[in-house]
Amino acid sequence: MASSLTKDSPSAPAAPEKTFFGHPRGLAPLFMTEMWERFSYYGMRALLTIYLLSGGPDASKGLQAGGLGMDLATTTAIYAIYLSMVYLLTMPGGWLGDRVWGPRKTVTIAAVVIMLGHLTLALPGSGSFFAGLALVATGSGLLKANISTMVGHLYDGPNDPRRDGGFTVFYMGINIGAFFAPLVIGTVGEAYNWHLGFALAAVGMVIGLVSFLLGTKHLSPASSRVPTPLTRQERTTWLRKGLVWLLVAVVFYGVVGLTGHFTLNWAMIPLTVAGLLIPAAVLARIKSDKSLSGGEQSRVSAYVWLFVAAAAFWMIYDQAGSTVQAFGTTKAAPELFGFGFPSSWYQSLNPVFIMALAPVFAWIWLWLNRHGKEPGTVVKFAAGLFFIGVSFFFFLIPLAMSASGTLVSPMWLVGIYLIQTVGELCLSPVGLSVTTKMAPRKYASQMMGVWFLAVTAGDSVTGLLSIGGVDLSRTGVVALEAVLAVLAGGAIHMYRRRVRELMGDVH
CATH class of the missing domain: 1.20.1250.20 (MFS general substrate transporter like domains)
Structure with missing residues (x-):
């Protein structure tokens, strides 16, 4: 009886809404996802230059062996290209979120790609290294373009007084992850084993992905919608263009490789x-x-x-x-x-x-x-x-x-x-x-x-x-x-x- 009276009574006080530092609860999984993604990203990045130099002519004597042994010029070029591709890929990442998958699904896919990238980096060999780097760059571009959009979805339009504060809290997650990453991943990778460090970056992304999946029920429904989905004709056109360019790249680099002319500069x-x-x-x-x-x-x-x-x-x-x-x-x-x-x-x-x-x-x-x-x-x-x-x-x-x-x-x-x-x-x-x-x-x-x-x-x-x-x-x-x-x-x-x-x- 008591339960039915409480349910039906119009005067019963509503349960207070649970918040995350005064913000919508959906901010918590987004905060955790971004913090752990940045932990994995900046941890790997802290190792990148010294791993490439290790064993090469420009490495210091105290640096452990096992790296790729490149000179400083090649190392700087690879590092710069990697960063440029992360930010270049934010545009197609945003496009996929807007036109194909929606922000929530795109972030999930991005986290999986990043995790696979770090696991690939954890394997020895230059081939696995460059494949892993490409995966991490792709996943980071997909995630970076969409997770901030989902933070915005939590608030009631651009004039919501909590909006700026929410992005400030979210921004702190970025810097907390970035601060601890070199201290943990950098130490393990540089002092003990490079590939174990890269594997720890993958663990960080796994934690971020789990945090995201557990908290999706608190996100705005707008994060699951595709704002301007592609028509069937547009999908066919984009797929055809993508396959044509992929075929051109495969044929071109296949010829270069089979004729023995391929060097890193070709990429x-x-x-x-x-x-x-x-x-x-x-x-x-x-x-x-x-x-x-x-x-x-x-x-x-x-x-x-x-x-x-x-x-x-x-x-x-x-x-x-x-x-x-x-x-x-x-x-x-x-x-x-x-x-x-x-x-x-x-x-x-x-x-x-x-x-x-x-x-x-x-x-x-x-x-x-x-x-x-x-x-x-x-x-x-x-x-x-x-x-x-x-x-x-x-x-x-x-x-x-x-x-x-x-x-x-x-x-x-x-x-x-x-x-x-x-x-x-x-x-x-x-x-x-x-x-x-x-x-x-x-x-x-x-x-x-x-x-x-x-x-x-x-x-x-x-x-x-x-x-x-x-x-x-x-x-x-x-x-x-x-x-x-x-x-x-x-x-x-x-x-x-x-x-x-x-x-x-x-x-």
């Missing part, structure tokens, strides 16, 4: 060229769209300036995991204050600096805004380029100190990563924000993918330089990159009024 050069041509083609297509209004055309013109600036920034910034990481492994002392540590730990510096400084920067921008002195988007971009240039000017000091064979203090690398993080906080969050503001209505859902293409373009330049034989760790090259970054920042600042005019009412 690397087309990827780097594609990483430059595709971003340029996408921007050109949007800019030449006659259906855009005059104001939208003007904002796209302004965005090209910001895109080029961002590409220059990421070209230097992403060398933190290749050129700077290699220097830390081979030219920096392996201990600090009597405490020894693996060189892969350097990759934990950026996420810990992000977590420490992001709230400070948010407060600074608000404080300046209240006093009417907050710099505009263009000035922040110029500052980002200035700081990334300064980080490489700072890099010149330990480079000079190590020229005689002296091992430098790890604190020099701490300084480099700190300065680069300051530059990142000036440019990256601002770029994400301004991309959503300046996007033409027709391309609103695609512009975030366009922003990620700036990373692709920047890393592709690094890859091409390395393939071309440019030693990016030479003092003269580091100095030239530093000068060009500062000059680019100065040029953006000099023409800030013109760019602001093109931006219209966006600031």
Whole structure:
């Protein structure tokens, strides 16, 4: 009787809705999935450069054997191409989520692909290494494009007051995973066994996948829907095109391989060229769209300036995991204050600096805004380029100190990563924000993918330089990159009024 009375009584209080730090419960599985995916991704990335160098001419004497024994130029090229492909694949990843599978199914497939990629990396041999790298890049591109979309689905439109806070919590998951990954995966891989480290990355992705599957019941129903599904005719057309291009690639590389002409450059050069041509083609297509209004055309013109600036920034910034990481492994002392540590730990510096400084920067921008002195988007971009240039000017000091064979203090690398993080906080969050503001209505859902293409373009330049034989760790090259970054920042600042005019009412 009591139960029926309670059920029927209109005055019975409703059970309080369970939340995750005051946010919808669906944020918890997305937080956990992203945290563990980033744990696996950054753990593998922390090992990537030193694993490629191990056993080669540019490896330090203390580095364990068993790696692929490549020189620094090839290592830098592979690292840069890998990063460029991760960000390039966010666009087809978003397309698959929008047109074929829906975000939830796409993320599930992505997690499985990433897990298989890390397991493949755990197998010995260069063939399995490159296959695993391709799988991880593909899965990361699929996941990155869709999981943030599902966070947005949890809230009641863009004006939900909890929305920004939800993305902040989600962003913390990224940095927590990125911080602990080198400490765990890096230590095991570098100090004990490379392939065991890669296997641990797979375990991290398994935990993320299980967390996601267990929590899908708390996600928004919108995450399961395909927003604009392909028609049957479109599916047939896309399938036919895909099979044609696959056949062309198989025949071409089959001929190259069977005739004995295949080298690594046959794969690397087309990827780097594609990483430059595709971003340029996408921007050109949007800019030449006659259906855009005059104001939208003007904002796209302004965005090209910001895109080029961002590409220059990421070209230097992403060398933190290749050129700077290699220097830390081979030219920096392996201990600090009597405490020894693996060189892969350097990759934990950026996420810990992000977590420490992001709230400070948010407060600074608000404080300046209240006093009417907050710099505009263009000035922040110029500052980002200035700081990334300064980080490489700072890099010149330990480079000079190590020229005689002296091992430098790890604190020099701490300084480099700190300065680069300051530059990142000036440019990256601002770029994400301004991309959503300046996007033409027709391309609103695609512009975030366009922003990620700036990373692709920047890393592709690094890859091409390395393939071309440019030693990016030479003092003269580091100095030239530093000068060009500062000059680019100065040029953006000099023409800030013109760019602001093109931006219209966006600031």
